[in-house]
Amino acid sequence: MKRFPLYSVLLFLILLFVWEISARSMSELVLPGPFVIFRTLLDGIKSGYFTPHIIRTTLEVILGLFFGGLFGFMTGIIMGEIVFLRKLLFPYIIASQAVPKLALAPLFILWFGFGMTSKVVITALICFFPLLENTVTAIKYTDKQKQELFRMLGASRWKILIQLKIPAGMPGIIAGLRVAVVLAIVGAVIGEFVGGSDGLGAVIIASQGMMDTPLMFATLILLTAMGMILYRVVQLLEKKWLIRFMKEKEK
Amino acid sequence: MVFLLVNDVTYSYQGKGSVINRVSWGIEEGEFHCLLGKSGCGKTTLLKLAAGLLQVDTGSIFLNGKEVVKPSPEAGFVFQSPTLLEWKTVMDNVLLPVSLRRKVTTKDRENAMKLLETVGLAEYIQRYPAQLSGGQQSRVAIARALIQQPSMMFLDEPFAALDAITREELQDDLLKICKQQNTTVLFITHDISEAVYLSDRIAVMDQGSIIYQTAVQLSKPRTVEVRYSPYFNDLCLDVRQVMGAERS
Numbered sequence: 222m223k224r225f226p227l228y229s230v231l232l233f234l235i236l237l238f239v240w241e242i243s244a245r246s247m248s249e250l251v252l253p254g255p256f257v258i259f260r261t262l263l264d265g266i267k268s269g270y271f272t273p274h275i276i277r278t279t280l281e282v283i284l285g286l287f288f289g290g291l292f293g294f295m296t297g298i299i300m301g302e303i304v305f306l307r308k309l310l311f312p313y314i315i316a317s318q319a320v321p322k323l324a325l326a327p328l329f330i331l332w333f334g335f336g337m338t339s340k341v342v343i344t345a346l347i348c349f350f351p352l353l354e355n356t357v358t359a360i361k362y363t364d365k366q367k368q369e370l371f372r373m374l375g376a377s378r379w380k381i382l383i384q385l386k387i388p389a390g391m392p393g394i395i396a397g398l399r400v401a402v403v404l405a406i407v408g409a410v411i412g413e414f415v416g417g418s419d420g421l422g423a424v425i426i427a428s429q430g431m432m433d434t435p436l437m438f439a440t441l442i443l444l445t446a447m448g449m450i451l452y453r454v455v456q457l458l459e460k461k462w463l464i465r466f467m468k469e470k471e472k
Numbered sequence: 473m474v475f476l477l478v479n480d481v482t483y484s485y486q487g488k489g490s491v492i493n494r495v496s497w498g499i500e501e502g503e504f505h506c507l508l509g510k511s512g513c514g515k516t517t518l519l520k521l522a523a524g525l526l527q528v529d530t531g532s533i534f535l536n537g538k539e540v541v542k543p544s545p546e547a548g549f550v551f552q553s554p555t556l557l558e559w560k561t562v563m564d565n566v567l568l569p570v571s572l573r574r575k576v577t578t579k580d581r582e583n584a585m586k587l588l589e590t591v592g593l594a595e596y597i598q599r600y601p602a603q604l605s606g607g608q609q610s611r612v613a614i615a616r617a618l619i620q621q622p623s624m625m626f627l628d629e630p631f632a633a634l635d636a637i638t639r640e641e642l643q644d645d646l647l648k649i650c651k652q653q654n655t656t657v658l659f660i661t662h663d664i665s666e667a668v669y670l671s672d673r674i675a676v677m678d679q680g681s682i683i684y685q686t687a688v689q690l691s692k693p694r695t696v697e698v699r700y701s702p703y704f705n706d707l708c709l710d711v712r713q714v715m716g717a718e719r720s
Binding site: 364366367369370371372373374375376380384385388389391462 | 524553558573
């Protein structure tokens with residue numbers, strides 16, 4: 222990982238300073254200062270108040286990402302491989318893309334209850350599309366010459382898919398996963414906003430009710446950290462896969 | 473014995489006029505033939521037909537006495553670009569034709585190693601294609617085409633993107649290996665001196681037909697001196713005039 226350059230750290234410190242100064246002239250209800258927030262965050266972690274909520278949201282994100290991603294990947298492969306299905310389903314896929322999926326959250330709460338299922342479903346639905354699209358594109362646009370090479374070598378359609386199209390499409394597919402990871406957190410938090418009392422999204426809603434703005438900020442920081450960690454994991458995955466492609470670009 | 477027989481073959485892409493127009497051609501076993509022509513004259517299409525990647529409209533193609541209807545395991549193919557798999561090492565790329573058919577054995581690895589030694593890449597077996605130069609990538613592609621010891625090789629302008637010196641080295645390597653294994657070769661190029669240097673026989677294609685053919689009477693093995701001999705240059709000029717005929 223690249224070290225943060227010095228001036229970037231400097232900017233961060235300046236921003237913190239400005240924040241602290243401006244927070245002092247305002248009520249804590251409107252804008253709490255960074256120190257107050259930090260104390261709330263630390264206390265919350267120490268006392269174990271955040272722990273169940275973090276676990277809950279993380280679980281929702283991971284399950285949603287897994288099911289949505291897997292389903293998107295599989296559907297993407299089938300649609301990329303079978304032209305007839307692609308032509309049949311694509312108009313519907315485009316139409317369903319236009320539906321604001323987060324607006325469906327109340328409906329899913331109605332269908333699947335206030336428990337974890339509804340949140341996982343929302344998250345999965347959101348993660349489904351980026352993976353679907355990227356997988357279809359990757360499978361569809363595999364290098365023609367490489368396909369001819371495999372045909373020349375007498376490879377079956379299945380082998381062409383497994384040994385050529387999927388590995389060759391991996392950079393695009395992982396790029397889709399990167400988009401999905403960020404969206405997954407949004408999905409889980411929105412789900413928690415709408416219903417239920419567990420998870421970091423629910424904590425934000427609760428802190429709003431209690432007018433505990435420092436708690437709200439602390440939760441936001443936790444969510445940001447979570448997003449960054451997940452993004453980083455995918456980036457590492459990408460690096461492992463793409464290292465050979467990267468080297469070419471560096472030249 | 474005629475090893476590759478192209479018999480009165482016609483081919484057209486859907487909706488566009490004929491790309492290959494009643495072409496007949498034969499290559500004796502162990503011979504090296506070059507097909508010359510300008511871009512878009514149909515030479516790559518003819519090669520793909522002969523390799524079984526495309527199906528003839530009319531006429532027939534026989535490889536070693538058997539009619540060609542699909543790609544044969546007896547044939548090796550080298551494309552215009554090396555088309556290596558970026559996520560596999562040099563070794564695994566060379567072994568790809570084997571691994572697609574069955575499990576790779578130690579014997580296969582030894583064969584691959586020998587081939588890679590012949591093309592001068594013994595030290596690079598664990599590298600990835602992106603870490604190699606263009607010439608080295610072409611060498612890997614050639615080694616891959618040879619791993620199953622094909623009796624017939626199809627090469628489609630494999631050296632077009634390389635610099636002059638690297639190209640000469642690869643030409644010599646290719647001739648050496650084909651001589652060793654007694655491989656019959658159909659080689660496509662648009663470079664006249666490359667064709668004359670490599671071949672036993674040259675054909676020139678234009679607009680889907682073979683318009684000129686000649687045997688190359690140069691001693692073998694070919695050496696650098698050959699490239700500068702009067703006969704070599706005269707032949708190149710002849711071919712050049714045929715290829716540029718319609719412009720003058």
